[in-house]
Amino acid sequence: MPLITWGPQILVGIEIVDRQHKRLVDLINELHEAMQENRSAEVLGHTFRELVDYTHTHFRTEENLLQKHGYENYAQHRKEHYIFTDQIEIYRDRFEAGALSVTQLLMEYLRGWLVTHITSSDRAYVPTLRAAGIN
Numbered sequence: 001m002p003l004i005t006w007g008p009q010i011l012v013g014i015e016i017v018d019r020q021h022k023r024l025v026d027l028i029n030e031l032h033e034a035m036q037e038n039r040s041a042e043v044l045g046h047t048f049r050e051l052v053d054y055t056h057t058h059f060r061t062e063e064n065l066l067q068k069h070g071y072e073n074y075a076q077h078r079k080e081h082y083i084f085t086d087q088i089e090i091y092r093d094r095f096e097a098g099a100l101s102v103t104q105l106l107m108e109y110l111r112g113w114l115v116t117h118i119t120s121s122d123r124a125y126v127p128t129l130r131a132a133g134i135n
């Protein structure tokens with residue numbers, strides 16, 4: 001069973017955002033599965049790096065949209081992204097240095113952050129994008 005179930009409970013209703021969120025969910029689930037199957041550090045590291053890289057890609061997309069359409073909480077939203085990317089980069093670096101394992105606790109952190117961010121902070125900008133004709 002995947003760590004995060006993809007479904008309406010985490011959709012925001014903006015096509016590009018939902019598509020990118022789905023990819024993030026897939027990568028988190030992939031990392032979780034690799035952890036459960038005791039895959040090698042090489043395999044885990046590969047997925048971990050992909051997750052960090054794609055997080056950057058996704059946040060850039062969102063921030064460009066929010067800035068372009070004058071979202072009033074843009075600065076705060078971007079700050080949440082910064083805090084998260086800083087944190088996962090620290091984890092990734094520590095993992096690569098052999099100083100951190102991918103654990104259930106780490107996976108719960110990733111799931112908790114993403115689901116909470118999507119369902120509260122991301123959903124909050126939807127009316128702004130809708131008003132700008134973005135679907």
Ligand SMILES: [Fe+2]
Nearest residue numbers: 062117121122
């Ligand atoms: Fe966001």
